[in-house]
Amino acid sequence: MKEYLLVALALLVALIVGGLSLVVPKLRRRPEPPLPETEVDTRAEEDLAGPPVEAAESDLSTGVLVEPPPVVEAPAPTIEVPEPTAGRLVRLRSRLSRSQNVFGKGLLGLLSRDHLDEDAWEEIEDSLITADVGLDATREIVDRLRERTRVLGTRSAGELRTLLATELVTALEPELDRSLRTAPKEGVPAVVLVVGVNGAGKTTTCGKIARVLIADGRTVLLGAADTFRAAAADQLETWGGRVGAETVRGPEAADPASVAFDAVKRGIDTTVDTVLIDTAGRLQNKIGLMDELGKVKRVVEKHGPIDETLLILDATTGQNGLEQARVFTEVVNVTGVVLTKLDGTAKGGIVIAVQRKLGIPVKLVGLGEGPDDLAPFDPAQFVDALLGTEPLARDA
Structure with a gap:
């Protein structure tokens, strides 16, 4: 009897286990609840379809195609081409x-x-x-x-x-050398240092000198080492941008020597012909000026010698300006004078006085406010202009 009970229990267990094996898979395949109508079920498609693609604007509810606004590119800056320097003084x-x-x-x-x-x-x-x-x-x-x-x-x-x-x-001593040494040597650009008192139009004239060099076929980089006037670097950068010349500048009140050094280094890296450095023109005391310009000179010369040091003089200051100019000649080795604002004075003889008192040739003269009103100085052409008559060759 016991044997029959054991067989019956075994059959019952087998039936229960078999029934469970049929019910559990069905429970596992139970469908997930539907999503709200406002959502789209993309879970099964995301991996295959990649990122969602936005519907075209024509598929919007209005049915109207809205075109995106045209992309207007900013016009490229216009690079000016300075007029040739040959014959400028005559013109x-x-x-x-x-x-x-x-x-x-x-x-x-x-x-x-x-x-x-x-x-x-x-x-x-x-x-x-x-x-x-x-x-x-x-x-x-x-x-x-x-x-x-x-x-x-x-x-x-x-x-x-x-x-x-x-x-x-x-x-006017026509035998003096009035050429500008602006050609690079052995992979190092020529360095031109521009000095002068504030108020003489130094930074503006520095920008015009850059135009003179570019007009004569040089590539130029500007160094804004006058860091004590907030507007000086902006002004110089504007002048350079008009002719496509890069300007190296530092933060306001930065060390001028550091800016000058960086400018020459950048000039070497970009293989320009000439680096033109604008310096501060403060003249509170001679010692401070000497220390500052002396440091600029020493630091820049770590790259190589300075080729030109041009002194900017305002012709309208006359003899008074010569005393200020003398301080600069005692501080740095000035190689040439740029005499500005000659068109605004009746004292054209200041050119003679400058060369006599300073022993330095006038190399450029400014005869107006236009960007190309700076001309290489030629004694015979200048005298022709002073006398206001026909050229010398016609009278000789």
Whole structure:
């Protein structure tokens, strides 16, 4: 009997286990609850379909195709091409009209008198001194004029003009080297240091010098080492941007020597021809200026020697400006003078005085506010412009 009970229990267990094996898989395949109607079931498709694709604007509920606004690209900055420097002084000669009244009309009028007595020669001397030629140079010019007019005897208009022109050109020392050393050497760009007191138009003139160099075929990089005036670096960068020249600058009140060093290093890396460095023009005391410019010079020369140091002078300051200029010549080795604002003064003789007192050639002259109104200085062309008459070759 017990055997029958055991068999019955075994059959019952087998039936229960078999039934469970049929029910459990069905429970596992039970469908997930449906999503809300506002959602889309993408769970099964995400891996295959990749990121969702936005519906085209034409599929929107309005059914209207909305085109995106056109993309307007910013216009590329216009790079200016400076006019050639050759012949600039001739083209700008009319800008010297105020000085022409002194030299052309004034001196030639006095020299053409029938009788040149002592009073007439004193007037000639006074005219030259008033024009800022300088006392010593004036006496030399007048003495030579007196001797030559006495020897000539006759004095036609052409002879007088040639005579005066010859003496003025001689006083300007045409044999001086007025070239700008701006060519690179052995992979290192030429370095031009620009110095001068604030108010002389130094930073503006620095920008114009860059245009002169680019007009003559040089590639230029600017260094904004005048870090004590907030607007100086911005101004220089604007000038450079107009002709496609890069400007290296530092934060306001940064060490000028550090900025100058970085500018030359950048010039080496970019293989430009010339690095033009604008320096501060503070002149509170000579010692401070000497320390600052001396440091700039020493630091820059770690890359190589400075090729040019150009001193910016305002022609309208006359003889007073020469005393300030002398401080710079004692601090750094000034190799050339850039005389600005000659169009705004009747004292064109300041060019003679500058060279006499400083012993440094005038290499560039500014004759206007235009970007290309800075011209290489040529003594004969300058005298032609001062006298306001036909070129010398026509009178010779």
